[in-house]
Amino acid sequence: MGIARSLKRALGLGIGRKNFQGDLFGRFQGLEPLFERAAGRSVLDLGMSEGHVGYEFARHGAIAVHGLEQHRDKVRFAARLFRDVAIDTRFRVADLACSGPRFEARYGAQLRPRYDIVLFLGVYHHLKKEVRVEDLATLVDAIAARTERWLAVRSDALPEFEGRILDAGLRLEYEAPKTEIGLLRVYERPV
Numbered sequence: 247m248g249i250a251r252s253l254k255r256a257l258g259l260g261i262g263r264k265n266f267q268g269d270l271f272g273r274f275q276g277l278e279p280l281f282e283r284a285a286g287r288s289v290l291d292l293g294m295s296e297g298h299v300g301y302e303f304a305r306h307g308a309i310a311v312h313g314l315e316q317h318r319d320k321v322r323f324a325a326r327l328f329r330d331v332a333i334d335t336r337f338r339v340a341d342l343a344c345s346g347p348r349f350e351a352r353y354g355a356q357l358r359p360r361y362d363i364v365l366f367l368g369v370y371h372h373l374k375k376e377v378r379v380e381d382l383a384t385l386v387d388a389i390a391a392r393t394e395r396w397l398a399v400r401s402d403a404l405p406e407f408e409g410r411i412l413d414a415g416l417r418l419e420y421e422a423p424k425t426e427i428g429l430l431r432v433y434e435r436p437v
């Protein structure tokens with residue numbers, strides 16, 4: 247074991263199952279312009295993990311944060327994290343490995359028709375292992391259709407499915423500086 251790793255262990259840092267590549271604050275990188283617009287906005291976080299990204303939006307004034315995640319323990323964690331946050335929250339166990347029509351049939355009724363900000367961060371590559379690309383394309387359509395103003399997508403595979411987002415009437419607003427956790431682009435629905 248390397249010295250740095252031994253030291254971390256001795257200090258009780260970095261032990262246990264990691265949720266994702268990189269560190270938590272790295273997950274916020276590139277989202278800063280959206281945080282600045284969060285006040286008064288609704289947010290949908292797809293594949294939210296433990297809800298920390300949504301929490302950051304809440305801290306910047308979002309009035310609603312909803313999230314879907316496959317792991318029950320993570321959904322519980324998110325609910326606890328927001329326990330004393332006085333905004334509209336809704337966190338549900340969900341399997342996003344499905345087509346758009348199936349997504350709508352399973353979860354549509356639990357969601358708002360549209361959200362000001364939709365997050366699809368670091369999830370696509372998981373889904374790609376389980377779902378046919380044609381079905382995933384329709385899931386992307388459904389996600390874009392739920393977006394009122396901004397859709398943030400983090401995925402190195404983005405160029406494969408970006409066309410669906412643009413066809414849904416969104417346009418690229420910015421690309422964040424590349425980090426080790428992947429390509430992040432933010433799309434905007436013109437008003």
Ligand SMILES: C[S@@+](CC[C@H](N)C(=O)[O-])C[C@H]1O[C@@H](n2cnc3c(N)ncnc32)[C@H](O)[C@@H]1O
Nearest residue numbers: 266273293294295315316341342343367368372
């Ligand atoms: C790399 S983490 C990204 C978490 C968060 N979106 C972020 O950017 O910080 C991927 C998350 O997607 C979730 N996920 C993977 N496959 C999923 C599925 N089929 N349905 C719902 N969530 C899924 C994982 O459990 C994990 O919490």
